[in-house]
Amino acid sequence: MTRLPLRRVSFQTLTCRQRGYVSLNKLVDMQEALSNAKSLEELQTFVEGLRGVYGIDNLVYHSVNASGGQYAALTYSDTWVERYIEKGYERIDPVVQGCYKRFTPIDWKALDWSGKPSRDFLGEAASQGLGNQGFSVPIRGPSGQFALFSVNQKDNDDRWAQFTEERASDLILIAHYMNERALEIEGGPSQGPVRALSPREKDALTLLALGNNRAGVAEALQISENTLRVYIESARFKMGATNTVHAVATALTHGLIVV
Template identity: 65%
Template structure:
């Protein structure tokens, strides 16, 4: 789940890190409830920071799974989008939360973080200290009502404040 939450694009489970003891135990327990050895999860983000996953899974070999995901990727993304639209219809009068606008430097920092730069790389790219970068990130987090930096990036993306 964490591996999918940290991404904005569909995730083939083969690309996730299953090496930790906790991850292996989780996967083993899930298998006892019928979870397959192959999976494909699509993160879905709502206009107010909501998060969900649309996931398909099965038990098959890698070659068969690769063929399935390659030939059905577009349809799976469309299905996930459709489910998200239907879920949002449960609260038809709810409008996206209004947020304060981000400063140009906050936008720059959030954008570089969103495309995968480390804090050190962002600071170097913007020609600022990491301390100054922390100030920009904390300010953006506050304005976006985010719990952490990843959440702030997700909210900025979902609200169209940054584009990657």
């Protein structure tokens, strides 16, 4: 695979702005660390280092891939992380829920914190040492991969507004490059053991995903329902799916079909 020198160039653009308290040397070190990272542990180190570079209380990179696998590199306390996982707080965390439907970065203030679960969650987070201010960048990769890069700080509104204004584009770039590295480390572009589908198999699953039943699909494809079944079954077999629903869901999450 041809590796383009994206990181180097882009971090140079980051540092050439001479905007103040970010140490260029530190940032270059960080960039070095990131582009050389060969394991997820090194990403953790990167995140921790970044905290010092930006003078920020907490940073979080959290990725969820298509198969439900999760990975996080963060600076929160172990207590809080365990609690979060144990309670499945990603389900009510307005940051996660809000960003999942967005494509642009957002300040936590702009999220919807109404509703009792959200407020309870906020209270507990604060008691665990989280700051009142935050900024998150949603990032997406292939096959439904989703990641969130957030910074969190105890600060007043004015100072925080200034920080986000100045650093937003830094954070966006870092978020994207970090996600690239995490994805490359985790599995690379090779998507696992799922074999490609034949054109007819794709047609069949796509029409099925669109809500047609077998009779409808067979008619749309101008083939007999028996033939259609062969496609569905061979697609199922290729993907190791147990039934039609599973096959369509797998094809969708692996990017084998597009609806």
